[in-house]
Amino acid sequence: MTNLLLIEDGPFETRGAVIEDDQVVELQIERPENISQTGSFYLGRVATVLPDLNIAFVDLGAGVNGFLQIDDIPSDATNIRHAVHEGEKLLLQVIKDKIGDKGVQLGRRFEMRSSNLIFRPLGKGLSLSKSIRSEAERTRLEKLLSPYCETSGVMARTSAGNATDATLVVELEMLKTAWQDILLKAKKAEKPGPISPPESPVSRILLDKLSPRINVIASNVQTLHAIKAGLIDRVRAVDGSLDLWEQQTPLFEAMGVNAAIDSALRKSATLPSGGNITLEPTEALTVIDVNSGGQTTASGGQSAALVTNREAAVEICRQIRLRNISGIIIVDFIQMNGKGEVRELTNTLQTNLDKDPVTTRLIGMTELGLMQITRKRGRPPLRDILYDPCPACDGDGDTKTEATILADLFRALQMAAPFVRKAAIEVRAGTGLAEVIRTRQSLIERDLARPVAIVVDPELTNFEFKVG
Numbered sequence: 317m318t319n320l321l322l323i324e325d326g327p328f329e330t331r332g333a334v335i336e337d338d339q340v341v342e343l344q345i346e347r348p349e350n351i352s353q354t355g356s357f358y359l360g361r362v363a364t365v366l367p368d369l370n371i372a373f374v375d376l377g378a379g380v381n382g383f384l385q386i387d388d389i390p391s392d393a394t395n396i397r398h399a400v401h402e403g404e405k406l407l408l409q410v411i412k413d414k415i416g417d418k419g420v421q422l423g424r425r426f427e428m429r430s431s432n433l434i435f436r437p438l439g440k441g442l443s444l445s446k447s448i449r450s451e452a453e454r455t456r457l458e459k460l461l462s463p464y465c466e467t468s469g470v471m472a473r474t475s476a477g478n479a480t481d482a483t484l485v486v487e488l489e490m491l492k493t494a495w496q497d498i499l500l501k502a503k504k505a506e507k508p509g510p511i512s513p514p515e516s517p518v519s520r521i522l523l524d525k526l527s528p529r530i531n532v533i534a535s536n537v538q539t540l541h542a543i544k545a546g547l548i549d550r551v552r553a554v555d556g557s558l559d560l561w562e563q564q565t566p567l568f569e570a571m572g573v574n575a576a577i578d579s580a581l582r583k584s585a586t587l588p589s590g591g592n593i594t595l596e597p598t599e600a601l602t603v604i605d606v607n608s609g610g611q612t613t614a615s616g617g618q619s620a621a622l623v624t625n626r627e628a629a630v631e632i633c634r635q636i637r638l639r640n641i642s643g644i645i646i647v648d649f650i651q652m653n654g655k656g657e658v659r660e661l662t663n664t665l666q667t668n669l670d671k672d673p674v675t676t677r678l679i680g681m682t683e684l685g686l687m688q689i690t691r692k693r694g695r696p697p698l699r700d701i702l703y704d705p706c707p708a709c710d711g712d713g714d715t716k717t718e719a720t721i722l723a724d725l726f727r728a729l730q731m732a733a734p735f736v737r738k739a740a741i742e743v744r745a746g747t748g749l750a751e752v753i754r755t756r757q758s759l760i761e762r763d764l765a766r767p768v769a770i771v772v773d774p775e776l777t778n779f780e781f782k783v784g
Contacts, residue, residue: 321525323518324535324568325542327756327763328723330517332525333573336671340576342637344524345701346517347719352695353410353420355429357498357511358382360422362404367397374408374422377508381419384408388423390438407502407511428491431526432476432484435491439469447474447670456481464488474673475527483528518542527673532558535567566730574727580638580698587627595635597697601644604632608650621650622657626664633668636691639698642674647687665689716779721749722756728783729764736784740767748778 320335334342346352360374360382370386386396388411393399400406412421428435442465444454457472460481464470476484501511515523518539526532534540540560561567568574579585584594591609595602606628608620618626632647652658658681665687669676672691679688695701702720706713716724729741736742741764745753750772753760761768776782 319527319530320571321522321530321532322535322567322571322573323521323532323539323543324566325518325539326723326726327759328719328726330521331568331573332521333568333571333576334525334530335571335573339634340571340573340638341634341671342525343573343577343580343640343698344521344695345698346520347701348517349719351514351517352413352520353514354413354694355427356410356514357426357502358408358410358422359502359505359508359511360406360408361508362400362402362406365397365400365402367395370396372396372400373419374406375508376408376420377510382408382410382422383419384422384424388421388425390425405508407498426495428495429473429523430487430491431523432473432479432528433487433491434471434473435488435495436469436471437492437495440467441465441469443469443471445472445474445476448472448477449670450477453477457484460484461488468492478528516542533561533567534559535561564734566727569727569731576638577698580635581702585631585635587624587631589624589627591624591628593628593631593635595639595641597641597699601646602641604645604647606647606649619653619657621652622660625649625652625657625661629661629664630668633665633672636676636689637672637674640695641697642691642693645689645691647689649685649687651685661687718752721779721781722752725753725781725783726760726763728781729760729766729768732783733764733766740769741783742769742771743781743783744771744773744776745781746776746778747772747774749776749781753781 322333322335324331328347330346332342332344332346333340358376358380360376362372362384363375363381364373366372372384374382374384376382384396384400386393386399389396389399391399406424408422408424409426410420411423414420425439426437428437442458442461444457448454448457457476461470461472461484470488472484498511505511514520522532522543532543534543537560540558543558563570583596584592586592587609589609592607594605594607596605606625608624628649635641636645649661652661662678662680666678669678669689674694675692677690679690681687699714702716703714704717706715725743729743732741743753750770753770757768757770773782
């Protein structure tokens with residue numbers, strides 16, 4: 317069955333969705349105000365070295381700051397004072413975005429990614445994703461890529477197992493050329509500042525989600541042009557097609573992505589047999605509880621507990637990817653009969669976790685019968701992107717961010733536009749929201765290609781609007 321990568325580019329956010337076996341399994345939302353800096357290169361000047369903490373603070377220019385830890389420097393030094401010194405200029409790469417008051421995390425273990433490969437110019441040797449399990453594929457990749465690893469490092473990502481030799485060679489040459497370009501720019505730079513800009517929203521989604529044998533569908537002509545013009549090398553790595561969505565119903569609505577997003581924001585998810593799982597994120601970990609929904613009948617020689625647990629395992633793996641849950645994950649499955657059933661459940665979990673492109677580890681069952689999973693942290697969870705903590709709820713609730721409301725409004729306008737006969741589409745909104753919409757009115761009208769009439773409705777809250 318063909319897998320799909322859907323890309324929808326709008327004025328307030330760019331969204332990507334991966335569909336596998338007719339199910340939405342991954343989402344990615346990029347917004348202009350928080351475009352990820354991860355992977356960007358900077359020329360930085362070491363501002364302060366703190367030997368006791370084994371950390372250095374770095375000036376990246378234009379008021380941007382970051383920090384560098386000893387573990388992120390390819391050096392034999394055990395203390396950072398022997399690796400860098402104050403005033404030194406260094407080529408650095410952002411490895412984690414800014415969180416709270418902390419600046420971006422920087423490193424000198426440089427990595428450059430393409431759809432199928434990770435190129436490590438200062439590294440050495442070849443490594444293959446553990447998810448590439450076919451011995452024939454591993455042998456093929458080792459034979460093809462090893463000659464390139466004498467003076468640099470290369471990692472074959474999971475998708476490389478399905479890519480052709482020609483595709484991989486082209487990608488690797490592209491990465492090596494890009495690295496030489498970065499070195500040249502860094503050499504010419506006279507003061508701290510960016511050497512390579514962050515990826516565009518469309519580019520980052522393609523880079524993160526593109527894989528061989530996947531069909532790419534662009535929501536509009538502008539998105540299609542962005543893919544063709546700036547990302548042709550990566551698109552060539554796809555054996556599938558690159559198509560424009562031309563139906564009246566917006567792409568994400570027609571393909572069920574909006575419904576999948578709504579479901580991913582709920583506390584629970586239902587299972588085919590009538591059971592459900594509940595997901596409870598906390599600061600330290602995420603707890604997932606499996607409920608039978610009253611099912612007591614066995615099926616096909618399996619106990620009712622195992623049937624429900626296996627359904628839950630499949631859905632849990634999908635929800636982890638969909639919601640982008642990371643860190644420590646603890647699952648409380650229904651108690652089963654014996655080690656054989658535990659083994660079957662573990663195999664089901666592992667098979668589905670292997671589909672996740674993010675590094676995920678199944679640790680196993682504790683003595684208390686709790687399954688332990690860890691998933692590498694990267695981007696924020698889906699809910700954290702779409703919502704802010706409620707200022708009036710003492711931390712117990714949340715509200716949609718301004719960007720989320722504006723993006724929802726624009727999509728509502730797109731849905732209504734074909735059915736509104738008046739020249740201007742009316743938007744009724746609460747007083748505060750109406751003022752926010754007015755500041756973005758020209759942007760909305762430009763992308764919508766229709767005028768918009770904004771009407772203040774005092775009966776609506778600051779988070780509510782009506783279109784039509």
